[in-house]
Amino acid sequence: MFSNFDFDVIQRSWVYLFTTGLKFTLVLTFSAMLGGIILGTLLAMMRLSSNKPLAFVATTYVNLIRSIPLVLVIFWFYFLVPFIGAWIIGASEPIQVGAFQSALITFILFEAAYYCEIMRSGIQSIPRGQVFAGYAIGMNYWQMMGNVVLPQAFRNMTPILLTQTIVLFQDVSLVYVLGSVPDFVTSASKIAQRDGRLVEMYLFVAVVYFVLSFGLSQLVKRFQKKIAIIR
Amino acid sequence: MHYNWNWGIFWEMSPDGIPYIDTLLAGLKWTLATAVCAWIMALVLGTIFGTLRTTTKPWVVSIANGYVELFRNIPLLVQMFLWYFVMPEVMPGSIGDWLKSLPDASFITATLALGFFTSSRVAVQVTTGIQALPRGQRMAGAALGLTPTQTYRFVLLPMAFRIIIPALTNEFAAIIKNSSVALTIGLVELTAATYSMREFTFQTFEALTGATVIYIVISVIALFLARMLEKVTAVPGYISSGSTSAGGH
Numbered sequence: 001m002f003s004n005f006d007f008d009v010i011q012r013s014w015v016y017l018f019t020t021g022l023k024f025t026l027v028l029t030f031s032a033m034l035g036g037i038i039l040g041t042l043l044a045m046m047r048l049s050s051n052k053p054l055a056f057v058a059t060t061y062v063n064l065i066r067s068i069p070l071v072l073v074i075f076w077f078y079f080l081v082p083f084i085g086a087w088i089i090g091a092s093e094p095i096q097v098g099a100f101q102s103a104l105i106t107f108i109l110f111e112a113a114y115y116c117e118i119m120r121s122g123i124q125s126i127p128r129g130q131v132f133a134g135y136a137i138g139m140n141y142w143q144m145m146g147n148v149v150l151p152q153a154f155r156n157m158t159p160i161l162l163t164q165t166i167v168l169f170q171d172v173s174l175v176y177v178l179g180s181v182p183d184f185v186t187s188a189s190k191i192a193q194r195d196g197r198l199v200e201m202y203l204f205v206a207v208v209y210f211v212l213s214f215g216l217s218q219l220v221k222r223f224q225k226k227i228a229i230i231r
Numbered sequence: 232m233h234y235n236w237n238w239g240i241f242w243e244m245s246p247d248g249i250p251y252i253d254t255l256l257a258g259l260k261w262t263l264a265t266a267v268c269a270w271i272m273a274l275v276l277g278t279i280f281g282t283l284r285t286t287t288k289p290w291v292v293s294i295a296n297g298y299v300e301l302f303r304n305i306p307l308l309v310q311m312f313l314w315y316f317v318m319p320e321v322m323p324g325s326i327g328d329w330l331k332s333l334p335d336a337s338f339i340t341a342t343l344a345l346g347f348f349t350s351s352r353v354a355v356q357v358t359t360g361i362q363a364l365p366r367g368q369r370m371a372g373a374a375l376g377l378t379p380t381q382t383y384r385f386v387l388l389p390m391a392f393r394i395i396i397p398a399l400t401n402e403f404a405a406i407i408k409n410s411s412v413a414l415t416i417g418l419v420e421l422t423a424a425t426y427s428m429r430e431f432t433f434q435t436f437e438a439l440t441g442a443t444v445i446y447i448v449i450s451v452i453a454l455f456l457a458r459m460l461e462k463v464t465a466v467p468g469y470i471s472s473g474s475t476s477a478g479g480h
Contacts, residue, residue, distance in 0.1 A: 067450035069408035170306035213304035
């Protein structure tokens with residue numbers, strides 16, 4: 001059944017695919033992870049805050065983002081970001097936002113909702129006494145959070161944060177729906193259509209994704225065993 | 232900066248001769264049909280492979296683990312492409328041609344892709360549920376003279392399923408959202424219908440708002456039904472923990 005396969009197309013294009021498409025995907029994944037975790041942690045602190053309006057805003061945002069599909073979110077921000085940009089700088093026309101920036105903003109805002117839920121359970125897993133202890137020795141809210149609660153919450157949640165990042169790595173493939181963002185899948189699919197070699201190309205894409213995701217998830221598993229705290 | 236809002240657009244006629252609101256509702260039907268068919272498939276396959284992962288035969292466990300890893304580590308979009316573009320080509324000639332000529336080829340392939348993808352996630356949850364049970368339950372089954380199959384059927388699985396219902400409802404909400412990926416292989420589900428409405432009318436934000444509201448309504452209904460199901464099936468004496476999985480999507 002592989003008799004009429006032409007794996008030459010992969011040999012011809014893999015350097016380009018790795019240095020352009022996969023690099024774009026990995027850089028986007030990593031930047032969105034950093035931004036997503038920072039924004040997600042802030043959202044988690046807002047959700048757990050005793051300030052009712054603040055908690056309401058964060059809760060609404062997280063529930064809203066989590067109830068609509070990523071593809072729809074990608075469309076929303078693709079069309080919305082130029083308008084918001086124009087509004088911020090006071091331009092009269094929607095501004096041009098680069099493919100990378102647009103995708104980055106989308107994934108930070110989308111994944112922050114998921115990272116928020118992880119950080120929220122991380123913060124909630126810290127015994128309440130630690131919060132009181134922090135206040136008792138004279139810390140303010142930010143000192144207590146930054147020095148007592150968050151470091152422990154991060155430690156407990158690191159494996160889940162990393163697992164979510166693997167999900168994010170796979171999610172990045174969905175920018176394909178925009179057709180203009182040069183990520184791994186889009187680049188591969190353009191070559192596949194140009195050369196009429198869909199079968200070979202998509203199999204190759206699947207293998208690369210499998211190897212990377214599987215390898216990373218095995219690393220996370222090992223890491224999880226290493227940092228496990230015996231209670 | 233100006234954008235001409237026109238909320239009446241939903242009642243204007245689309246090129247198909249029906250109001251745009253009906254275009255969206257037709258898309259919603261495909262979304263629900265795909266999600267429900269794929270969910271049934273995911274539940275059956277997920278239960279089988281999730282159960283196999285807890286058996287005592289190492290080679291059975293390895294095969295089931297391999298199944299889960301295979302479908303978990305390839306993005307859903309790429310899996311859709313594999314079923315839609317690659318599978319008909321690697322099948323023996325006539326079957327491939329038959330597959331390509333099916334009238335609802337994109338619906339069938341989307342359901343297969345989504346079903347297999349979700350089944351690996353359901354399998355993990357079924358395994359977690361079974362492993363969460365005290366090992367005495369398995370021994371009790373054996374002590375009563377039940378075969379391993381009967382122990383699973385009458386003791387372990389009924390308990391495990393009641394424990395993982397919150398996780399399964401999360402998965403069901405996820406499958407509805409994930410069905411939107413099928414637009415990439417030409418299924419005109421809700422998100423695709425929205426996008427085509429945008430292309431004809433240029434009323435981008437009204438179209439997206441319409442779809443967003445529909446998705447929110449579905450997820451509120453799903454959440455409500457899940458709460459009811461959790462209440463009905465709660466195991467007396469167990470803490471009902473509510474939503475369990477924070478990650479994923």
